[in-house]
Each structure stands twice: as C-alpha cells, then as structure tokens.
Amino acid sequence: MNMNQGQATESTSGINLGSTVPHFGNNVTQAIRVVDLENQVAVRQEEIDILKQKLLGLEADILIKQEALTKIAEQEQEIKILKEIALEKEKWREQATGLSQDNDRLRQVNEDLTMETRRQRQTITQLQEKLMLMSTILDLRNTELQQEKDNKLRLKRKLHVLSTAEETVECRGRFRRQSLKDCPRCHAAISATTICRYHPKTPVKLHGTFYFPCCGLSGKSEPEGCQSSSHHQMGFGT
Incomplete structure (x- = not known):
C-alpha cells in the first residue's frame, strides 16, 4: 500500500483526520514494508540456503560424477590394455601353437633319426661281423696258401729227386x-x-x-x- 492509495481511502470514507488525529500511516506502512522485506529476505535466505545446499549437493554430485568419469576412464584404459593383452595373448597362443607343431615335427624327425641310427648301427654291426668272417676266411686262405706253398716245395723237391739220376x-x-x-x-x-x-x-x-x-x-x-x-x-x- 502506497501513499496515494491512503489518501484515496481517506477521501472515500469521508473522514479527514487532518490535524486532529496524529498521522501514523507512513510509519505503519514502512514497518509493514520492513516486515515484508524481512520476510522476503528470510524466504530469500532460505531459498539461498536451499540453493546452496542444492549447489553443494550438485558439487558433490559433480565430484562423484568426476570420480565416476575418472574411474570410467581408468576402466576404459584398463579395458583397452586388457584388449591389447588379449590380442597379444592370441598372438602368443598362435605362436605357441606354431611352436608346438614345430616341436612335434622335430620330435618326429628325432624319432626318424633315432630309427635310422639304429638301422645304421645294425648295418655296421653286420658289416663288422662280415669283416671278421672275411678276415677269418682270409687267414684260413693264407694258411691254406702257405700249406700249398709248402706242399709245392715238397713236390718240387720230390720232382727233382725223381728227375735226378739215381746214385x-x-x-x-x-x-x-x-x-x-x-x-x-x-x-x-x-x-x-x-x-x-x-x-x-x-x-x-x-x-x-x-x-x-x-x-x-x-x-x-x-x-x-x-x-x-x-x-x-x-x-x-x-
């Protein structure tokens, strides 16, 4: 309520306080206005406090979200690393499979070489036995040849005796x-x-x-x- 509105009210009611009634309208109005302002200030303060609490809550949420985003980024980084590790693991698995196949081939080659070595040893043993037998046969032939030489010498002597005139x-x-x-x-x-x-x-x-x-x-x-x-x-x- 302002001053113009007070004057209109006084003129309407037909009461003119004038100089006979003390004039308190402005003070009351000002007091009411102060109270209203104080109430509005209190409301505004409450709203400000509420907004501050909300702001604090929002800041806390922001911090939580930032922490969550940080954790998400870390997890994404870990997931990326894990994916790279998985890819490396797959490569290593393929290499391990290739090495296992190479190992199997080498094992088979080793077994083949072992069998071939055994056959070669058997062949060498047989050849050594044949060589010993041939050496024995050669010794027997040499003995027989020496005996034949001795017999030939004796026969030669006998032939000489038979061909010589008897004395x-x-x-x-x-x-x-x-x-x-x-x-x-x-x-x-x-x-x-x-x-x-x-x-x-x-x-x-x-x-x-x-x-x-x-x-x-x-x-x-x-x-x-x-x-x-x-x-x-x-x-x-x-």
Whole structure:
C-alpha cells in the first residue's frame, strides 16, 4: 500500500483526520514494508540456503560424477590394455601353437633319426661281423696258401729227386766207407752194433742240405736211418 492509495481511502470514507488525529500511516506502512522485506529476505535466505545446499549437493554430485568419469576412464584404459593383452595373448597362443607343431615335427624327425641310427648301427654291426668272417676266411686262405706253398716245395723237391739220376751210396764221397769195418749202408762200424739202420734211397743235395726221399728228412748231415736190418752189409769201399 502506497501513499496515494491512503489518501484515496481517506477521501472515500469521508473522514479527514487532518490535524486532529496524529498521522501514523507512513510509519505503519514502512514497518509493514520492513516486515515484508524481512520476510522476503528470510524466504530469500532460505531459498539461498536451499540453493546452496542444492549447489553443494550438485558439487558433490559433480565430484562423484568426476570420480565416476575418472574411474570410467581408468576402466576404459584398463579395458583397452586388457584388449591389447588379449590380442597379444592370441598372438602368443598362435605362436605357441606354431611352436608346438614345430616341436612335434622335430620330435618326429628325432624319432626318424633315432630309427635310422639304429638301422645304421645294425648295418655296421653286420658289416663288422662280415669283416671278421672275411678276415677269418682270409687267414684260413693264407694258411691254406702257405700249406700249398709248402706242399709245392715238397713236390718240387720230390720232382727233382725223381728227375735226378739215381746214385749209389758208394758214389758219393760224403757217405763213402772209410774202412772194411764200416757198413756201406749205415756207415757204422760192423763190430759196434748188430742192428743196421739205413736209408734205402739215395739222398739228394738241395741248397746245401741233403734230402732223403725215402723218409722225407733233410739236413746237412745224414740222420738216423728210417729202415733197419738185423745184420750189416759187407762190402769194400773204393
């Protein structure tokens, strides 16, 4: 209510206080206005307090949302890292699969090489056995060859004996009797022994030694006779 409105009210009612009634209208109006203002200020203060509380709540919400956004960003970063790890894991899994396949191939190659080594060892063992057998056969052949050489030498001597003209004991100066008391067959003294041991065939001289074809003995001197008689032979030396 303003002053114009008060004057209109006074004129309408027909009461004119004028100078007879003390004039309190303006003070009351001002007091009412102060109260209204104070009430409005209180309301406004309450609204301000409410707005402050809401603002604080909003700030808290903002902080919570910021923290949530930060956590979301961290989680997104972790998810990104996990995805990268998953991709790396998949790559490593593929590499592990490839390495496992390579390992299987190498294991198979190793087994094949082991089997081949065993076969080679068996082959080497068989070859060694064959070599030992061939060495034994060679030794036997060498022995047989040596025996054949010895037999050939003996046959050669016999052939030489057979192809040489037969000689008498008396024709050879080495076995010639020195006195009438010596036996012309065994060249021993007749009075010394009653048994005559002699060689029935003429000896042959080969390479500085005498070979006796009747018994196969040889030497630089006459060996003991291969035949015997109960009496000596009487004869004269030349």
